[in-house]
Amino acid sequence: MNRNILSFDVRIRPVSPVHIGIGNEVVGRGAYHLYRDSSKDALALLQPRKLAGRLLDHYGDQGNMAQTVRQRMEEDEYPPAILREIESGTLALRRMGVHPDALPLLSARSGSLKIITAQANGLPYIPGSSVKGALRTAWLDWQTQQSGAYPGYVADVTSADIRKPKQASQALLERSQTAGAINGLVEQLPVKSGTAPNRDIFRAVSVGDLLPDRPDQLTRVQAVLSMSYQAGTAGFARPSNKGQAGAEAWECLDPQSNATYSGVIQIDLDLLRRMQGRRSDNPKNWEILASALGRAEDWENAISLYCSRFYDQQSEHYIGILGNFNRQSGISTWGGESRVVDWIASEENERRAEKIFPLGMGVGLLGHSILGSYAPEDVGGILGEETSEKSEVSVLKRVLDSGIKREAHAYQDQASPKPKSRRVTGLFVDRSGKKLPWTDMRAERPLGWTELTLTRRSG
Structure with a gap:
């Protein structure tokens, strides 16, 4: 049986560090080996079973071999012959570079490493499921721009229980929550409990895993931390959690490798056509989405517009807000291409704005930042000023305040930090001696920036 398929080759190239994690798995101090490779810091993830076998060969049969x-793993000390095998890759699952600012986090006895998604052989890749989720976000952005769709989107957000900020945040940022009000429920199609129609309609879209070239x-291991911004005349950027959030060591796809990850997107046009004939509470929006997913030109337009909107609003967020902050205190965000403001404002990023595609962990914070790039008095143009019967504070403000315990009126208080945060990479060291951990820090690039290229397959 011949299937009616629309196919694209998809290529993704990281242009900033990208972390796509595997749950909460963290590799402890003893599971990796630090060494110098061509005068640069490097790290090898160990294969404990192979390593145990080699140590057994080296030391002979010992009753306390496990100890x-x-x-040896905890102390990172091995016989020279075994060290050579680790550093050459024979006993390593994979090897990677280490950003100098992340080295102290790994060298500490209590250090740990949040590793990236990889295949069984240790080769990193970009899961198709992660790309598909990011594409749903792009299409949700496209949906909210369609005539008649936005009121439903707002209604879904404002219906969230704002006494529980996490629920409000989910209703604002997660596709499975927001798309329900846009499309309505589909009665004839099997919809799992808790899922929404645009998640269901994406059953017609399959994305294969993207493999590196x-x-x-x-x-590369990066030092990663979330930033908050405090406005006012002495405004500055600081670590989140009232300045107490510490940096963590995260393994990220390295943009300096210039690697490209390739895969295939397939859209089942027959399934989309059958879906278009189903009834829904809002058939117009449902049919608009199903129809657009079946047209190559709409894919290209939706993604390029989403990427451009993302870049423009991120530029406004960083350049317009951070660019006006006091440079004498807080996290340093200026200083050549290695600093976040200068990097985002670079001509290269501006040229590729229509291809800059957010992907991976840390991207969830982008929704906060995009919305938070507007002044409080201007947010009505984004999600309206609707309030709940249970509170006079709008859901948007509660969402942006999510995770920060303070009085609602503090949002308008210039002395309070603005909860616009994102994970960034850089150096986070207190050199002041005054126990002000944000006094001397360097913010480099944000996480999750990639360059995406779609090419329609013939046939």
Whole structure:
């Protein structure tokens, strides 16, 4: 049986560090080896079973072999012959570079590493499911721009229980929550409990895993931290959680590797056509989305518009807000291409604005930042000023305040930090001696920026 398929080749190239994690898995201090490679810091993820076998060969049969292996791994001390095998890759799952600012986090005895998604052989890749989720976000952005769709989007957000900021945040940022008010429920199609029609309609879209065009040096360990911004005449950027949030070591896809990850997107046009004939509470928006997903030109337009909107609003957020902050205090965000403001404002990023596609962990914060790039008095133009019967504070403000315990009126208080945060990479060290951890820090690039290219397949 021949299937009626619309296909695209998709290529993604990281242009900033990108982290696509595997749940909460964290590799402890003993599971990696730090070494110098061509005068640069490097790290090898160990294969404990292979390592145990080599140590057993080296030391002979010992009754306390398990303790010996554990001690060697924790102390990162091995016989020279075994060290050579680790650093050459024979006993390593994979090897990667280490950003100098992340080294102290790994060198500490209590250090840990949040690793990236990888195949069983250790080769990093970009899961198709992650790309598909990011594409749903792009299409949700497209949906909210269609005539008659936005009121439903606002209604869904404002219906959230704002006494529970997490629920409000989900209703604002997660596709499975927001799309329900846009499209309505589909009665004839099997919809799992808790899912929304645009998630269901995306059953017609499949995205294969994206594999790299090279096997080595694809990742790098970065120091990652979330920033908050405090406005006012002495405004500055600082670590989140009242300045107490510490940096973490995250393995990220390394933009300096210049690797490209390739895969295939397929859209089942027959399934989309059958879906268009189903009834829904809002058939117009449902049919508009189903019809657009079946047209190559709409895919290209929807993604390029989303990427442009993302870049424009991120530029406004960083350049317009951080660019006006006091440079004498807080996290340093200026200073050549290595700093976040200068990097985002670069001509290269401006040229590729229509291809800059957010992907991976840390991107969830982008929704906060895009909305938060507007002054409080201007947010009505984004989500309206609707309030709940349970509170006079709009849902948007509660969402932006999510995770920050303070009085509602503090949102308008210039002395309070603005909860516009994102994960960034850089150096986070207190050199002041005054226990002000945000006094001397360097913010580099944000996480999650990639360059996406779609090419329609013939046939």
